[in-house]
Amino acid sequence: MSTAASSSGDRTPTHTPTGLIAFAWTLVGIPLAYGLFQTVKTALSLFTG
Amino acid sequence: MAVPSFLARERIVARPGFNRWLIPPAALAVHLSIGQAYATSVYKTALVERFDTSLTAIGIIFSIAIVMLGLSAAAFGTWVDRNGPRAAMFTAAVFWSVGFLVGSLGIATGQLWLLYFGYGVLGGIGLGIGYISPVSTLIKWFPDRPGLATGMAIMGFGGGALIASPLSRQLMGFYDPSYDGTAGTVPSGSAVALLFLTLGLVYLAFMLFGALIVRVPADDWRPDGFDPSTVKSKALVTTDNVSAANAIKTPQFWLLWTVLFCNVTAGIGILEQAAPMIQDFFRTGQGSLVAATAAAGFVGVLSLFNMGGRFIWSSTSDYLGRKPIYMIYLGVGMVLYVALATVGSTATWVFVVLAAIIISFYGGGFATVPAYLRDLFGTYQVGAIHGRLLTAWSAAGIAGPLIVNSVLDSRGTPGELVAGDYRPALFIMVGLLAVGFVANLLVRPVDSRWHEPRKDPASDQARAASTRARSAA
Numbered sequence: 001m002s003t004a005a006s007s008s009g010d011r012t013p014t015h016t017p018t019g020l021i022a023f024a025w026t027l028v029g030i031p032l033a034y035g036l037f038q039t040v041k042t043a044l045s046l047f048t049g
Numbered sequence: 050m051a052v053p054s055f056l057a058r059e060r061i062v063a064r065p066g067f068n069r070w071l072i073p074p075a076a077l078a079v080h081l082s083i084g085q086a087y088a089t090s091v092y093k094t095a096l097v098e099r100f101d102t103s104l105t106a107i108g109i110i111f112s113i114a115i116v117m118l119g120l121s122a123a124a125f126g127t128w129v130d131r132n133g134p135r136a137a138m139f140t141a142a143v144f145w146s147v148g149f150l151v152g153s154l155g156i157a158t159g160q161l162w163l164l165y166f167g168y169g170v171l172g173g174i175g176l177g178i179g180y181i182s183p184v185s186t187l188i189k190w191f192p193d194r195p196g197l198a199t200g201m202a203i204m205g206f207g208g209g210a211l212i213a214s215p216l217s218r219q220l221m222g223f224y225d226p227s228y229d230g231t232a233g234t235v236p237s238g239s240a241v242a243l244l245f246l247t248l249g250l251v252y253l254a255f256m257l258f259g260a261l262i263v264r265v266p267a268d269d270w271r272p273d274g275f276d277p278s279t280v281k282s283k284a285l286v287t288t289d290n291v292s293a294a295n296a297i298k299t300p301q302f303w304l305l306w307t308v309l310f311c312n313v314t315a316g317i318g319i320l321e322q323a324a325p326m327i328q329d330f331f332r333t334g335q336g337s338l339v340a341a342t343a344a345a346g347f348v349g350v351l352s353l354f355n356m357g358g359r360f361i362w363s364s365t366s367d368y369l370g371r372k373p374i375y376m377i378y379l380g381v382g383m384v385l386y387v388a389l390a391t392v393g394s395t396a397t398w399v400f401v402v403l404a405a406i407i408i409s410f411y412g413g414g415f416a417t418v419p420a421y422l423r424d425l426f427g428t429y430q431v432g433a434i435h436g437r438l439l440t441a442w443s444a445a446g447i448a449g450p451l452i453v454n455s456v457l458d459s460r461g462t463p464g465e466l467v468a469g470d471y472r473p474a475l476f477i478m479v480g481l482l483a484v485g486f487v488a489n490l491l492v493r494p495v496d497s498r499w500h501e502p503r504k505d506p507a508s509d510q511a512r513a514a515s516t517r518a519r520s521a522a
Contacts, residue, residue: 011267016068024074024262028081028205035211039349042215046346046401 056260058133063264069190069272071262073198076183077205078259079138082252083145083179084209086114086172091217092241099238100161110169112446117173119443122181126436127293129178130429134186134263141179142256148172149249156242168245177436179256180206184419185432189266192428193275195420196371200363203416207356213248220244285372285492289500290429297437301425301495304488309418310441310448311485312378315386315478316411317449319404320355322457323348327401329466330394339397347401354405355412362413363420371421372492378410378417379486383479385410390475394468415442425495452477 054060089111096107129137148171155163183202191198218230225240236244271277277288296302319326324344331338339347366374385407393400419435426434453474457463460470 012064013066014064015066016071020262021068021071021074024071027258028074028077031081031212031216032077032205032208035208035213035215036353038215039211039352043346043349043353045342046350047343 052132052136056132056136056139058131058136058265061133061135061264062267063270065267065270067264069266072187072190072264073201075134075138075259075263076187076202077208079141079179079183079256080202080205081209081212082256083141083176084206084211085213085248085252086111086118086176087207087210088213088217091214092221092236092244095221095236095238095241096156096164098235099156099241100159102161106161110164113165113169114173114176115446116443117170118176118180119440121174121177122436122439123177124436125174125178126181126433127430129182129436130185130293130432133265134182135260137178137182138256138260138263141175141182142253142260143175144171145175145179145256146249146253148175149245149252153242153245153249156238156245159238177439180439181432181436183259183263184435185428186263186265188419188423188431189428191272192277193272194364194367195423196367196417197364199419200360200416203363203412203419204356204360206415207352207359207412211352211356217244217248220247285370285494286424287427287494287500289497289503290427291425291434291495291499292501293430293433293437295499296422296426296430296434299495299499301492302434302438304492305418305421305425306438306441307488308375308379308485309414309438310445311481311488312375312382312411312414313442313445314449314452315382315481315485316408316414317445318453318474318478319407320351320411321450322453323351323404325463325466326471327397327404329471330400330468331397332465332467347404350401350405351408354409358409358412359416362409363416366413366417366420371417371424372489374413374417375421375489376486378414379482379489382407382410383482383486386475386479386482390472390479425492427501429501 093104093107096110097104100106125137148167148169151167151171152164153167155161155165155167184199187198187202188195221236221240221244222228222230224243225237228234228236228240291299324341324347327347328337328339328341328344362374362378369377385403389400389403389407393403418438419431422434422438423431456474456477457466457470460466460473
């Protein structure tokens with residue numbers, strides 16, 4: 001991984017690929033969005049049920 | 050205790066130019082997984098039938114897990130800070146996952162003690178280590194916005210329950226087609242065993258992903274444009290550090306322990322009883338104006354406010370300050386509890402609005418406390434101090450339900466209770482919040498005698514130069 005850091009002595013500058021950040025956020029965002037959607041659906045029954 | 054080199058803290062020190070926005074997903078990968086602990090009610094009835102036992106006997110599984118969370122966070126906090134987040138997240142993933150697998154075996158073979166040991170003890174240890182590690186890491190990456198940082202991670206814990214509840218229902222329906230997720234049907238024991246097996250493997254992969262991408266900042270790293278001296282100008286905020294061993298000797302630690310205990314106990318009082326409570330508040334004779342499906346919707350609303358409060362209130366604390374925001378959680382919380390007890394039964398919307406705001410303060414209290422600790426004790430061993438503070442959560446997990454259940458037991462039988470029966474419990478919560486409010490008012494900056502000695506930059510430079518000279522030779 002190009003973002004990998006090594007030992008504390010290695011101070012070579014690095015660059016974190018935007019694609020990796022987007023991938024990581026998507027990976028946690030999808031299940032969270034699923035959970036939110038399902039909970040909002042359940043919560044709506046308070047007003048309709 | 051040494052860790053394998055691939056997990057060592059030194060291996061994950063970020064190089065200059067590393068983007069810190071890769072760290073929140075790493076933290077969320079862990080917290081979204083361990084947040085499943087709040088979704089145990091989905092399979093409670095199935096476990097009661099599988100083991101032919103009482104709801105109390107099954108409820109103990111969750112209690113063991115929460116007690117182990119507090120104990121393991123307190124016991125392993127220093128180890129977590131010393132060895133870094135990758136070792137901690139890896140360890141948490143293994144304990145959490147093995148907890149599910151052992152629990153699955155217990156359900157499949159009909160041995161309840163295995164479920165207690167697996168999910169309760171092993172899983173609980175995973176919960177404790179997994180809870181504190183991402184939080185302290187994010188605090189170090191976001192010294193300019195510690196409230197936002199802790200809010201992001203701990204919001205994930207609330208979000209984990211939102212994911213696990215519907216996912217568990219769908220998986221159990223897949224493993225047992227006769228179960229359709231409605232109140233009338235109960236999944237088979239084998240379906241729950243397979244659910245545990247699946248969750249154990251999925252959570253292992255998800256948490257290991259977090260462990261893989263997590264990094265710690267170098268000691269001299271600062272976010273662009275961040276000047277630590279601006280932080281110091283705020284009252285209560287220190288740039289010094291206090292060790293975990295010393296922190297627990299300070300009154301500030303125990304005042305915060307009291308604040309967290311009171312805030313969590315009061316919140317759990319509503320959360321534990323949410324569905325029956327809204328029905329009881331609007332009971333008319335034998336029935337209730339609020340149907341069972343609407344009551345389930347109310348639980349959903351509370352979950353959303355619990356999660357949202359963690360992020361919104363904790364982020365707001367970066368601007369208002371930690372002490373003032375706890376004055377809001379506890380002071381406004383008192384007013385809302387009194388309103389709930391007196392006018393909560395006048396209309397459903399009044400009840401829902403009051404309860405939702407109270408629960409958002411409950412979540413906010415959880416999420417803001419690590420940032421409060423960082424303000425008072427610095428970042429040096431904030432994970433270990435946070436771990437010790439979480440024993441307040443364990444204590445509240447016992448005290449909250451105990452207070453509410455004992456009051457309700459003395460007032461009548463479930464299904465026949467009305468709004469007035471809840472009043473004594475609600476006023477006890479008001480008293481608890483008042484105690485927490487006073488404790489928060491008493492918080493002052495930590496005495497300098499507890500501060501760790503400051504490193505002398507000149508001697509550090511001399512040591513580095515000498516090391517370079519030796520290497521060159």
